[in-house]
Amino acid sequence: MSKQLDLTFSALADPTRRAILARLKGGEASVMELAEPFDMSLPAISKHLKVLERAGLIARGRDAQRRPCRLQAAPLEEIAEWTGGFRRFWESSFDRLDDHLAQMTKKESRHGRKKRK
Amino acid sequence: MDARRGSDHKLVVDGVGEREIVMTRAVAAPRHLVFDAWTKPEQVARWLLGPAGWTMPFCKIDLRVGGAWRYLYVHDSGKKMGMGGVYREIAAPDRLVFSESMDHGESEDIEVSTKMFPGESVNTLTLVEKDGVTTMKLVGLYPSRETRDAALASGMEKGVRASFDRLEEMIS
Numbered sequence: 157m158s159k160q161l162d163l164t165f166s167a168l169a170d171p172t173r174r175a176i177l178a179r180l181k182g183g184e185a186s187v188m189e190l191a192e193p194f195d196m197s198l199p200a201i202s203k204h205l206k207v208l209e210r211a212g213l214i215a216r217g218r219d220a221q222r223r224p225c226r227l228q229a230a231p232l233e234e235i236a237e238w239t240g241g242f243r244r245f246w247e248s249s250f251d252r253l254d255d256h257l258a259q260m261t262k263k264e265s266r267h268g269r270k271k272r273k
Numbered sequence: 274m275d276a277r278r279g280s281d282h283k284l285v286v287d288g289v290g291e292r293e294i295v296m297t298r299a300v301a302a303p304r305h306l307v308f309d310a311w312t313k314p315e316q317v318a319r320w321l322l323g324p325a326g327w328t329m330p331f332c333k334i335d336l337r338v339g340g341a342w343r344y345l346y347v348h349d350s351g352k353k354m355g356m357g358g359v360y361r362e363i364a365a366p367d368r369l370v371f372s373e374s375m376d377h378g379e380s381e382d383i384e385v386s387t388k389m390f391p392g393e394s395v396n397t398l399t400l401v402e403k404d405g406v407t408t409m410k411l412v413g414l415y416p417s418r419e420t421r422d423a424a425l426a427s428g429m430e431k432g433v434r435a436s437f438d439r440l441e442e443m444i445s
Contacts, residue, residue: 242294242424243286245323250284250298252320253310257302260316264306 167211172196173204177213177227184217184226291418296411304402307409308366311398312336317344326350331381338363342371345378353378355386358393369398373413375424392416394424 167173176190191201205225208214217224282299289295300307310316318332321344331345343357355378362370374393376386394413401408415421 243284246286246296246298247284248324249321250300252322254282254300256310256316256320257300257306260306260310261302 163211164213167207167213170204170207173208176201176204176208176225180214180225180227184224186222186224190225288421292415292421294413294415294421294424296413297408299406299408301406303405304400304407305366307400307407308369311369312365322346327354333381336360336363341383343381343383345381347378355379355383357383358396361395367400371396371398390420390424392420394420 168177172194175193179185179190179193187198187201187205190205191198194201205214205216208225209216212228214225215228217226282301284296284298287295310320312334314332314334317334318329322329323346326349327346329344329346331343334340334342338360340360341357342360344355346354346356348354355376356373357376358372358374360369360371362368372393373396374383375389376383377389379386392415394415396414397412399410399412401410413421413424415424
């Protein structure tokens, strides 16, 4: 898997960081605003934000005072692509293949055909 | 039936390096039947269908080196999708190498259908049988990282959307 994806997955593994992302779904917010619901120091929150930023999940504004954070969707979409589209296509197909092969195996044994290997 | 779908028969999908997708999956059937399921059009059209809602009204296979294959898909929603390519190596019942590209399925003729992304992958299917269980390994080699990643997302927007929604729920 790509490095980006490694970063994204490990960033998402932490409940505080997921809560921060959930908060940012409602719109951009400053570090102070983000820290509010958590029983955590500002430096601790800042550390989480750095992880999220490195994973490309958030972007920070240029305003030196507030440096507001906002959600970046691209890495999330990349994860969805990996876990959804392609995988789901093949998973569904192979489940159907199981049933199909069960029928073919039964049919073959019924006809007493010799196995060719 | 569900017993056969135990954890050891689970699908494993991995992006390997920059340009490959490697998939493995075990099925409870002898190898020659699995090979048939991949190469006989009337069989392919019964299982290689993706999520519910898709059917394959057109499936043509010319199983010779240099021979073409073409699948056309239609979804209940009316959306269409196509795949096709050429067989490069045929070693029944354990190995099959074929090129593959994806398109929007406008025509049975692959040349006049719009490609989903440029280039094609070269897929190698290897079948290994042990104790009546066949392990299928499909390695897709793509022309670039971009194409590889695009292939992972292609044609199944519904699945992508659904899982993106799930992911959103997860973080809310």
